[in-house]
Amino acid sequence: MPRPLSIVLVEPDADRAAEVGDALRAAGEFELHLIHDTNRLARQIQALNPDVVLIDLENPSRDTLEELTLASGALERPVAMFVDRAGEGLSAAAIEAGVSAYVVDGMQPNRLKPILDAAIARFALFQRMRTELAETKRALEERKVIDRAKGMIMKARGINEEQAYALMRKTAMNKNQRMADVAQSLVTAAELLS
Template structure:
């Protein structure tokens, strides 16, 4: 597979060695930039498949840019460092570097290290997706349970009847259970209850109390 690589290095000899090794592996170097250049900007412009850096030792500025890249445009990142202590190594792993090689910049190693980085990156992204999905499921479950608690309080329903009522409301509105639960929480917040809107609160706040299936008697008067 032919990959597009963004090179980051301050030395022409390193750039030449990396480019020669990548060309031999049938990859394409889309740009060569310095370690103090805006990596995120060039990654956005060049759309590389991976980033490869060769530096004496990754400094705080470079690591900060790689961390920003990991947030905004996650990519496999390879770092070849001439020297490094345990601190920079731990920091590099923390900001999302997929492969970190100390005192090992050789043409024959470039392609295998890149392949390793691609594999590790894919594994990490899969774990991140699983984590995000688990967090989403937990958030949705909590949202539904909070909404059911509000319905039980307002209508005096049993657990089974509350779930059935929530399902009917979701079906009638053409929404999922988490979505209709968020609407209920938003309406409760508008009516002065103890359930503030969650992640979809801005949209949900436009729903009327009647649509959510309950009302609250105004205080006073």
Template structure:
């Protein structure tokens, strides 16, 4: 998800109407669009699917377990930048906030003139996290491919009496014939060998 513009669709979560109003005014000044106004009892995962915000902005006294679990679920299924402001926190809560995928966490000190800057920081940090996640997934895939290719080569060397180069060439040719990536074909070959 790439957020190239600076005007965001924001879902607000706050239990205090006067604080919510202050946030609404701060966001309106910067021409952000508020797509939902909720309290902390709302099921955030459902609301995200319903309203399709680009950012979630939560302002609470202290983040509750249900809120953090909802944010963790959103982070897995439909990752979004999240700004979480709390009046108080402790080290265990801070750890759980990070684990839930919160992009920006502010304790005891939200000022209206800083709301837009917080959104920009949250988006930048979110994009960085997403890039790192994609790079990690790609590295894991490459390692799995290498492992499975080596196993499939070993299987072909044993069953077809080939040397390593010949086994790799055969594996590559069979993958190309089936229009598959060599790692995917190696896994299919290993699965078929397990069945037989």
């Protein structure tokens, strides 16, 4: 059986926190941690290491928004922010800072579960996109190194591109290494010798 979702609720108002806690308990099984004092917020959230962070503020300033978002680890976990009023450009700043859901008109307990689900799904989507982007960048860098090493082999041995590639592939198989690693070794050695 999977463990319950761990949620940190940043809510300065104790009555409001109790109301949200009741709504979460009614929506499913969650492990809820309350943070009333936003001083040292980053440490508090880091110590709890939750799966999700919910932040409820009346009317945050841009500085408060940035501080809370950085403290909540928006790139590490889904963050849903609930505000009573939207300031100029705050929603765009929140999304840019990594907030998964930015809801104006406050946290309404009956809407909490669907918003929580949407924030988790959106976060998962962006995590996959970040992973794919990192893998694509890595593959592109490896391709550049392989092409550079191939060019060096072609020039040094006076062979064509296909023969240089075959030589690199054979070397990689013989050494039980990846082509990119063989190419990087060649490029590094050439840099040392020049």
